[in-house]
Amino acid sequence: MRSLDDLRASLVSTRGGAVDDSIPQLAEADPELFGAALAHPDGEVVASGDARHPVSIQSAVKPFLFALALADTDGEALDRVGIEPTGEAFDSIKLESDTGRPPNPMVNAGALLTANLVSGDSGEARTRRILAGLSAFAGTDLDYDREISECEQLHGDRNHALAHLMRSEGTLDETADEAVAVYARACSVMVDAAALAVMGATLAFGGRNPVTGERVVSAAVARDVVSVMATCGVYDGSGRWMRSVGVPAKSSVSGAIVLSAPNRLGAAVISPPLDELGTSVRGEALSRALSEEHGLHAFGYR
Numbered sequence: 001m002r003s004l005d006d007l008r009a010s011l012v013s014t015r016g017g018a019v020d021d022s023i024p025q026l027a028e029a030d031p032e033l034f035g036a037a038l039a040h041p042d043g044e045v046v047a048s049g050d051a052r053h054p055v056s057i058q059s060a061v062k063p064f065l066f067a068l069a070l071a072d073t074d075g076e077a078l079d080r081v082g083i084e085p086t087g088e089a090f091d092s093i094k095l096e097s098d099t100g101r102p103p104n105p106m107v108n109a110g111a112l113l114t115a116n117l118v119s120g121d122s123g124e125a126r127t128r129r130i131l132a133g134l135s136a137f138a139g140t141d142l143d144y145d146r147e148i149s150e151c152e153q154l155h156g157d158r159n160h161a162l163a164h165l166m167r168s169e170g171t172l173d174e175t176a177d178e179a180v181a182v183y184a185r186a187c188s189v190m191v192d193a194a195a196l197a198v199m200g201a202t203l204a205f206g207g208r209n210p211v212t213g214e215r216v217v218s219a220a221v222a223r224d225v226v227s228v229m230a231t232c233g234v235y236d237g238s239g240r241w242m243r244s245v246g247v248p249a250k251s252s253v254s255g256a257i258v259l260s261a262p263n264r265l266g267a268a269v270i271s272p273p274l275d276e277l278g279t280s281v282r283g284e285a286l287s288r289a290l291s292e293e294h295g296l297h298a299f300g301y302r
């Protein structure tokens, strides 16, 4: 079997895509950065390239916000957010027309809501709960970058618009400013590929962190989250992704991708240049190579 180092090295020369420019900190990312990691059921973590270089987690946080919201609301979060793919961009200003709910937890509208369904009687308290929860998924202490979160709030006009829209529909309980602040902090949490792979593995192994042994969420919650990653995790590229990679995953504008192959492994790839749908170009190529090498495709025959 080809090692992670071999697979990564074979894709270093892959070009294409552009670094996100929605905030200065993302625009300044090194396009050559390329890290990857695998987390196995026995807790072994295999790291390659720039796997210890932290980036802001951005939308790769969304599966974990959904998981924490499900856990903290005893499943009520499933009544508050839809689970159907949108076929539209991640920041589309669109809610379900009959209910006013966000279409799914993997687009911005949904994550703005799930970030604010976690326990806590203030934005600060919810932020602390999110940091503690994400750290448990990763098996290491995570924190958010204050400058990035300020910038996200300043430049996140579409997120403010979505929050106001949900508030006017009665879907969001908090004020728009507070909801956007909590979500922006969650997107600004710094992770490296090694930590993100363990987060993916915790979902892949039914909510139990394979490194620390801690049960972070129930198996039922993990299954719900991974199911929605499979159908909605790569936004309007989810169909293409499922066909070619076949592993539930979540993409993000920092170029991070987290993958959860149920009962097999967790993985993460970080490479900033993105394609037109916001998916890391080298990240997708390496995910496909990993899926083939390890026989991870959900509908593959062996």
Ligand code: GLN
Binding pocket: 058, 059, 060, 090, 091, 108, 152, 156, 159, 187, 251, 252, 253, 254, 278
């Ligand atoms: N912080 C970004 C936003 O809300 C996250 C989007 C993403 O990674 N696709 O716009």
